[in-house]
Amino acid sequence: MSKNHRAIKASLILGLFVLSMVLVSVPSSSAQSRLFNLKSVLEVRPESEDLKEVVAPFGIQTSIDVELDYSISGLGANLAVQRFSTFKAAIRLSIKDTPDWISAQVSPNVVQPQFTTEGDSEKATVYVTVTDKAPALAQVNIVLVAEVEEQVTPVLFKVEGLVEEIAIPVTPGYLPTIGIEPDDTFKTINSGETATFNIAIDNLANGKTEVKFLLADVPDGWTANIPTKIIVGSNVYEDESRVVVPLTVQPPYSFGYHHERENVRVAITPKYFASTDDNENYSYVGQTYYQEFTIESRGFSTPGFEVISLFAVISIMSIAIILKKKKYKN
Secondary structure: OHHHHHHHHHHHHHHHHHHHHHHHHOOEOOOOOOOEEEEEEEEEEEOHHHHOOEEOOOOOOEEEEEEEEEEEEOOOHHHHHHHOOOOEOOEEEEEEOOOOOEEEEEEOOEEOOEOOOOOEEEEEEEEEEEOOOOOOOOOEEEEEEEEEOOEEOOOOEEEOOEEEEEEEEEEEOOOOOEEEEEOOOEEEEEOOOOEEEEEEEEEOOOOOEEEEEEEEEOOOOOEEEOOOEEEEOOHHHOOOOEEEEEEEEEOOOOOEEEEEEEEEEEEEEEEEOOOOOOOOOOOOEOOOEEEEEEEEEEEEEOOOHHHHHHHHHHHHHHHHHHHHHHHHHO
16 A cells, blocks of 8 residues: 555656646746846848839839847856747737838748747848839838747746837839920911920929920921920929920021921930939939921011112112213213
């Protein structure tokens, strides 16, 4: 009987020992202090090359890789690493407070590095898109929140939680887009007159825009004039986004009846107002638009004042010579 009693007692002691070891090893949600209170250490590093990229407007997605390096420190850290060898830390990721014109998500939204004193790295990716309301080349920060969950065992260990907020700079790109609205593309004028076309330029881009004009095709002998460039504001900055540009065209002037019909073609190119050329990462010059105008000149051209004056001088001189000859004959 005593043998059985001793065997039962030994089994109970062994069972209690095994149970205590399990309880010591398994994390719990208790927030009370433990024998070993350890700190979470987290370093978050966005990929520097990705940060150099501008984010093109109109929903073109850009990705930013992020590396998270996690470790624990404090008295008993090495022992805790052994106890937590079958468990992993949990770091929840989210994006905080972005402007209306930015959409940002992070994937995965939970990473699980190992418990270690040396540091264990995990990777995540932040995906960013911007709308056409994003102010061109105006850098803003989006905030990546990394929250390390607290881990606690019933007796020995407590690994403190941690919340880190990491500012990730984002630069919206510039999309050179304009609208072109001439008041007319065909005009009939009397011979010797000048045709004037008013061209409304609407800046549809997300930043102030310089618009260049080039007379791409002018008929021989005809004269055309248009400003070489203008600066147009953007609605994104609540500026005036429409400018009206005059194009004047005059046919050649000569005596007689005229009935001529010719075309003048204008090349119109938008670009970012502060750029001198294409950027190495993003184009700041838009496509060239061509706008054609037709002018019909009809009517009779009389000689100009200079020609009439010349004829008058010649006539007066001729009359004077004739009168002088008659006088000598008399």
